[in-house]
Amino acid sequence: MLSRSVFLALALELVAASAHNHPGEYSPEDECSGVNAISPACSTGESLHYRDIFYVGGHYVETTAGNLTYDQLYVEKLTPADGVSQPNPVIFFHGGGTSGVTWLNTPDNRKGFASYFLDLGYQVYIVDQTSVGRGSEEDLTDFPMRIGSTAEISENGFTAPEQANLYPQSQLHTQWPGTGLKSDPTFDAFESTFIPLTTNLTAQELSMRRSGCALLALLATPAFLVSHSIGALHPLLLSNDCPALVAGSVNLEPANTPFQSLLGNASVPGTGSSRTRPWGLANTRLTYDPALSSSSDHDDSNVADPSAALGAHLVGIDAPERRACYMQRDPPRKLPQVAKVPT
Structure with a gap:
């Protein structure tokens, strides 16, 4: 444990160092940007x-x-x-x-x-x-x-999609500060998170x-x-x-995204997907109306393949400018619990 005298000496040294390093008013605004x-x-x-x-x-x-x-x-x-x-x-x-x-x-x-x-x-x-x-x-x-993530995933997906140009709408991306590329200080700070x-x-x-x-x-x-x-x-x-x-x-x-992740299995850049979220919007059970189970107690927890019970089927042609999606069969079941919450 530090003695009182040693502690006071250290405190005085810190005060002196602070005065030496920051005499007077601090310098220009850009010296207080980003990690500075x-x-x-x-x-x-x-x-x-x-x-x-x-x-x-x-x-x-x-x-x-x-x-x-x-x-x-x-x-x-x-x-x-x-x-x-x-x-x-x-x-x-x-x-x-x-x-x-x-x-x-x-x-x-x-x-x-x-x-x-x-x-x-x-x-x-x-x-x-x-x-x-x-x-x-x-x-x-x-x-x-x-x-x-990797720097490449972040650049293509978040900070500079217009550079990768994997889909036409990427050219509308203008809001990221800085270059959005590796070694730019704002990008590096983001990637570190x-x-x-x-x-x-x-x-x-x-x-x-x-x-x-x-x-x-x-x-x-x-x-x-x-x-x-x-x-x-x-x-x-x-x-x-x-x-x-x-x-x-x-x-x-x-x-x-219902029943799929828009990542993986790409045959054309900007396309590709993998099946996931068998309950539509989630991987675990959601309350549907009508219930998926045909049992007398309508217990959906034992439904082996909820995506099949929901009749999930692919709609549209998968293209970079407009992705294909999965929909329920008609008439679609509803989510009565979720519907109680304003969105």
Whole structure:
């Protein structure tokens, strides 16, 4: 342990070093852009707030190593410094391969989504989905992991699709700051946010259903759910399981395309897909009307092939400018639970 005299000496050295390194007023604005804004001399554009963290849900599982916690959901609570003025909170769900950092400041250090809603007086919650980030799982069997992204995937899919030109609409892409290419500082900051994600979306959906509804029940006030990409699975499932606790659902670039993922098996650049989400918009059971099961109790949990029961069939010719899609047979079944939630 440091003695009091040693601690005071170190503190004085830090003060002296600070005065030496930053004499007077700090220099030009560009020296506080991007990662340079990490400097203590740089002010922040983020909204003033209080922060708390919680873990919601989860349960103990006895293993040969001892009792481990599975399925816990990391939740960050941001409260406006001036107080909450909106009646319903907002919960953010990130996409695949990243974490709740998506909703904080942008890669070029501009104000992010969280601050925008804090300024409007909302209570804000940001989750790291079960199995990733600060919600990482001890369950190494059910949650195998893969890489979150590569520079090439990010360039082609997010930051510079106009360069790859895999589909005609890519030329309309103009909003990404900087070049959108590797070694550009904004791109590099964005690429650094990627982390491994699980390949077992079924296990993740089941754990998010349990912990997500537990979170909503703790809030006791219906919340708005805002999601991006594959994160759109979770507001859908919570709308199915506990719709009375959901005030509304906003899904940005949702990646739960019915019955398929628009990745893989490409014979022509900009096309190709692989079958997934047998329940249409999810990998796990959704409540349909009419029910899929013909049993007397209409228990859909035992339906062996829900996509076949729904009559999923491919419609259209798959082309870069207009992708083919899967639809139910007529008359299509409805999702009565999900329909209770405004979108």
